[in-house]
Amino acid sequence: MSFSDFLLMRNELLLVAAAVIILIADMSFSDENKRGLYNISLLTMIIITVLGFLPAPSGKLFGGMYITGDIYILMKNILNIATVIVLLQSRGWLEKPGQQKRMGEFILLLVSVLIGMSYMISSGHFIMFYLGMELATIPLAALAAYELNKSKSAEAGIKLILLAAFSSGILLFGTSLIYAAAGTLYFEGVMAILDSTAFTTLGLILFFAGLGFKISLVPFHLWTADVYEGAPTNVTSFLSVASKGAAVFILVIILNTVFKSLNDVWDPMVYALIIITITIGNLFALRQRNIKRFLAFSSIAQAGFIMLGVINDGGLGMATVIYFVLVYVFSNLAAFGVAAAIENETGKESIDDYNGFYRTNPRLSLVMMLAMFSLAGIPPFAGFFGKFFLFTAAAEKGYYILTLIAVLNTIISLYYYLLVIKAMFIDKNGAPIGYFKSDTAMQVSLVICILGIIVTGFTSGVFDYMVNLSQQFFLTLQ
Amino acid sequence: MIENIPLSHILIFSTLIFFTGVYGFLTRKNMITMLISIELVLNAVNINFVAINKYMFPEQLEGHFFTLFIIGIAAAEAAVAIALFINLYRNIRSIDVDEVTEMKH
């Protein structure tokens, strides 16, 4: 192995370098003025994101522990974009007087999580997967508890770390059973050896429960609402798109490679999970009045929709999952961006406070409206195509009843997404939130999100490209 | 000497520890105890990996190395969790889960 092989890990190595740069920069800026630190971090992250689009070699490293290829790079690019948007959105919040001192911690933890997610996606071995997953979880708990003098924030951090540790323990127990059955921990080796017995099924179920926690599928979703509400809004937005997206990506990869031979075991499992996840997520979202809690339950329902692509277990399914996550990144971050801007300015989080928001802040209301339309899946926005492709993927395999249930649930979800829009545009309010101007970084991030919602919806090339890559991925498996 | 103990005994033992941990996590109210329960779960996994490695696949050391990584990460997890407990204690003067009820829907 020569040192040029390390170029395969380009994205991760650059991120590690960025983390080191940010660490050193944090030490060298004074506590009172950290603007320079923010600019440096943003610049490095943008450079890394742009570099990610350059053509990259594919191959394996460390004897198959680390796998990379075009589809892996694509997934990492989506996560990089999400991180840059979150970083842009958190500028106003980070630069508040009194907050600046700890800005370095926030950015550093955010980049660490991104490193962990990248390694997790590229893992070809259970140790690598576990390391990446924990690196993507532990800093998130610290981020959730970032606001030290708010007890809600502390609560969110504790709930996240305790449940994450517990679920990773369960996941590891499943892994140990799979190890006993296969005798190796390399994904390739396990894939070749694993056969469907009661023992491996138990291993798969425990493993799936651990990952289901990260995606917040329904029996494992109990932490979601509390953590989303308690954590700072910018952290919540990162948690709901990047963390969930990364977990979905690796779930698709692992189910289709490692557990391929257990296909007839996890297909009914995913089938049942989709139905309860979408339904319960929707029903709970109906009665939420806090915008963060509302988005938490809506994200649970969206996770259920994403699983429609997973159940397809083929190239089309994988492509739809990636496409939907990309769309979801833009739509959800737009919604969270507006929520964060309002919270920053006024400290209000309740949907009732949004009454009459259109009169005072028409532009932000329009962004929120677009985001809600996209999340609800109203044509011609990207969210519609995302959901449409997911339904196609599920129907392709003959899951017609499942697709029907999902479509019915889309209609329920339409109701509560429109409630937010109704509050902003139609409901009267004696004392609406006053006019305010959000900072430039926030505006840029919202423009990126809106462009993303529209461009990914209207250009068919994006989806074709993903289908192409996914089919290549499945071809190399055989 | 250890060869005389069959693998099944070790696996039964580790499974018992695992479920003790799960039970403790679900029933205990004190957060430190919950953290200890999680450590029990992780230690059950460690025993599993080492025993399976030693008995079934002694030519490779993957199980042993997985254990090392689990120990390292468990320490990091405990460090962060305890720091968060202290932070919570400063805010609400308690680390009992029954007291942590600010967000109920």
Place this chain on the structure above:
Amino acid sequence: MDKEALILFFLSAIAIVGIGMLLSWLVAPKSKNIQKKEAYECGIPTVGSSYMQFRVGYYLFAIIFLIFDVETVFIFPWAVVMKSMGMTAFIEIIIFFGILGLGLLYAWKKNALRWD
């Protein structure tokens, strides 16, 4: 044969501890007064309960210690294969130490190591 060895092992373990405690009980001078039962035998009467809370600063040190302590778990396997792997292993461990050292430097710079 093995069972006997195990029993012998436990018996000798109990015996060694027991004999030590017995000897110290026989030989050591005994004093029976009230101060003996206090938390600190420094002459000053203790105020309040000796079950007091410790400063949170101890935890900070303990946490930082814990992280660096556990890293040794990764250094032992490295030490075993260091000779056979040569330069690559050396560079890798230097990077490992470098990142650890950077973490310590960060804690230092953030005044996490200051006691006041």
